[in-house]
Amino acid sequence: MPPETSPAACDLILSGGTILTLDDADTVFADGAIAVRRRDIVAIGPRETVEAAWTAARRVDCTGRLLMPGLVNVHNHTPLMITRGMIEDIGFAPMFTPGIPQGHRLSEEEASLLARLGVYEMLRNGCTTLVDFYRYPQALARAHAELGSRAVIAGRVHDADPEELTRRRYVYNPGLARETIAENADLIAAFDGFDAGRIRCDWAPHAPDTCSDACLREVAELARWHGGNIHTHLCQSGIEVEQVHARSGRTPPQALEDAGLLDPRLIAAHCIHIDPEDYVRLGAAGIALAYTPIGNAKTGRIAPVLDLAESGVAVTLCTDTFSGDLFEAMRWAVAMQRVKRDGQSVLDARTALRWATQAGAERLGLGDKIGALTAGRRADILIMDTDAPGLAPVIDGYGILVWSANGGHVRSVIVDGRMVIEDGRLTTADGPALVREAQKVAERLWTTAGRNPVSRRVGA
Ligand SMILES: [Zn+2]
Structure with missing residues (x-):
């Protein structure tokens, strides 16, 4: 029997779900997991294997989800x-x-x-x-x-x-x-x-x-x-x-x-x-x-x-x-x-x-860092909302993403190991406030350009 080794520490484990790595071999893990330490993917593979080897400060249950590169x-x-x-x-x-x-x-x-x-x-x-x-x-x-x-x-x-x-x-x-x-x-x-x-x-x-x-x-x-x-x-x-x-x-x-x-x-x-x-x-x-x-x-x-x-x-x-x-x-x-x-x-x-x-x-000269999900690359990962009716059925995984998915089906987004969109919400700033501020700027500039924004119209 090999000696038991204790799991290594990482920051985040995305556990469960179907992972489309989009690597050169088109590797797919049907019940997979991804371990992330700091900015990088340190392990990706079958869920049981990754979870036996890694322990994380945070574990996100991705059961039933579809995971893919950003x-x-x-x-x-x-x-x-x-x-x-x-x-x-x-x-x-x-x-x-x-x-x-x-x-x-x-x-x-x-x-x-x-x-x-x-x-x-x-x-x-x-x-x-x-x-x-x-x-x-x-x-x-x-x-x-x-x-x-x-x-x-x-x-x-x-x-x-x-x-x-x-x-x-x-x-x-x-x-x-x-x-x-x-x-x-x-x-x-x-x-x-x-x-x-x-x-x-x-x-x-x-x-x-x-x-x-x-x-x-x-x-x-x-x-x-x-x-x-x-x-x-x-x-x-x-x-x-x-x-x-x-x-x-x-x-x-x-x-x-x-x-x-x-x-x-x-x-x-x-x-x-x-x-x-x-x-x-x-x-x-x-x-x-x-x-x-x-x-x-x-x-x-x-x-x-x-x-x-x-x-x-x-x-x-x-x-x-x-x-x-x-x-x-x-x-x-x-x-x-x-x-x-x-x-x-x-x-x-x-x-x-x-x-x-x-x-x-x-x-962009980043082919070894992003673009696919493999150990050693930066952790830029999408978790897709497979509860959405537009994301079913998932059969080969590729067709549904190109012919039916839209950006609204993205549930969570990780960039450089950091969860920047979580369950649809921007974590790094107040998303709705950004939209309101941009709307105000746009209304001002379009008014200056001679247009009358619809929000400023009174009656018909
Ligand atoms: Zn351009």
Whole structure:
């Protein structure tokens, strides 16, 4: 008989439930358990085995629940929550749309209150890792630091004058490049690596049309020195393609290539208005697409995701600040590509889940830390509400999550070993108060923009 060893101590055991690890072997534990010590998963496996080896300060009964990795949402701008529910029927991108509250007119306090709404919403919907870039990036970083999400933050670097953009005119101002680059440098100094790396900072040139070639080259140089990813918008609109062509006779991917930005660190959202010759260019460079299926569809477009993937582009998934529900985005992603390929797409639920977890993690350089549930990774875990009628039946586990689940089915969320949503309630701040504060900011800003919020109307 081997000598009896006493159980090792950990902080938290999630006991019971079906665990979808989403690891490379698609391991599932039907009656499993996860032991968490500090920020990490220290054991995962059959419940009896884990509970015999580990004793925890806290044990959460997950019997009957479905457990899965937290979702990775690779492209967002949380203060743009201000435009949600309005921009979809007014214009295609807030920066180009007159008559809406513009980001460059927000105060830092307003950006901060809106960012907290966005972070809260995405955490509540099961997104544990968020890429978030906008003006006042330190306000964004503070929101993520406070509310408990894992985040990659950047400022929005550009030198096109935003007031002129709403008139569809491009006026490049070197002072704006200096200002937005300095904002990002200050962000990196203040927050890069915060809380044992829970918050990381990157660079994000806004787009090939809103950044001049000089601005793109400068960011490429700074990003090369800094490391990490580069986040941008690419081939989002016909206007962008026309502007870059008018400026230099090139396509937007060529402009990024010439600036030294086209490499595997690049995560580019949209890629809709793209020349087929550029599929190969992007694939050969090994960039990643931040696929935005719902945002693209709202402008009447479907990105050629499978063509890009077949050329070697990696696919990751995002909501880009519309609804922060990545479950919804997974189902749109597959459905829209089936429309695009006239029903011939080979995509399935497991592929969409991979895009929303492991693929995003890998492209952010976090593939060994998050994206799947295995011992040694950070504890970013969702506990799904299997009492909800929309989450039944669970048969292969993947189909129900992609084709029926929504963010409201997320019951509890653990990030970096910390329970940040527990039984639907935010534990790190007063969730309903965050919503009320953001509502007040939004009403004020939309009123200034000439709209009359419904809550202020009297009678008919
Ligand atoms: Zn965006």
